[in-house]
Amino acid sequence: MRVLGVDPGLTRCGIGVVDGGRGRTVTCVGVGVARTPADQELSARLLGVAEAVDEWLDTHRPEVVAIERVFSQHNVRTVMGTAQVSGIVALAAARRGLPVAFHTPSEVKAAISGSGRADKRQVTTMVTKILGLAEAPKPADAADALALAVCHLWRAPMAGRLAEAEAKAAALARNHKARLKDARQAAAQRAARTGGVQR
Template identity: 70%
Template sequence: MRVLGVDPGLTRCGIGVVDSTGGRGVEFVAVDVVRTPAHAPLPARLLAVADAADRWIAAFSPDVVAVERVFSQHNVRSVMGTAQASGVIALAAARAGLPVAFHTPSEVKASVTGAGRADKAQVTTMVTRLLRLDAPPRPADAADALALAICHCWRGPMQDRMAQAQARAAELARHHKARLAAAAKGAR
């Protein structure tokens, strides 16, 4: 499975690709940071992020796009920009017919470091080790994008199985309720 991981942001949007090699094996493919000038109009910045996502999807043909779930911060303006960047990434994936998985920062940190409260330095160190990189990815947004991709490689298949099991259980429950309703109707 090939995963395009995205750490959304307007000023710096980390974007990286990792291949799952089975089990907990992961392999580095590519990483970069999309930068937009803070003084540029918002639509132009969002377009730059969307265009970059389109290019990466076309160039690397991922199976899924993993995006950091926007979480509450004290700076509302920062949250809005992150949410808007996240939205254009999801839109680019949807246009390409790709599923999008959202992971919280604590899920990503716990997957990669074993601790949901790990700091950026710990995440970068583990990403460097796990992908056997010669140097840590810089800036932190690049390492975060790779961490998101790794997280999805490890959590995604389990989450898919859980969703399939839940859908099957819901279908069985609907079928069972319909049979009970039919039996009750026939007993009258």
């Protein structure tokens, strides 16, 4: 499976593509950062990110897009920009019929380093090691994008099995409920035929 990971941001939007092999084998296909000047109009900055994401999607043709889930921060302006970029990336993926997965920073950190509280330096170090890179991806946004892709590759099979188990459990519950309903109706019909006297 090929996953395109995106660490959304207006000034720097990290983009990384990773291929997943058997087991936990992962390979870096490409990594980069889409940048926009802080003094540009918002619409122009969003367009710049959108065009960069389009190019990555069309060039590398991933099967899934993994985006960092926006979480609450003190800087509302930063959160707004990040959320807007996330929407642009999700839209670009949807237009190509690609599934989109969102992962929280703590999910990614836990998947990559074993700790949901790992700092950026630790994540970068682990990403470099896991992917067997000659040097650490820079800036941190690029490493985070690769971490997102790896996180999805490692967690997707487990999430798929969980979803399958939940679907089976729901189907069993529906069948059980239907059988109970049928049994009650049959009992009511028998009671009606015998004048309410149970034998």
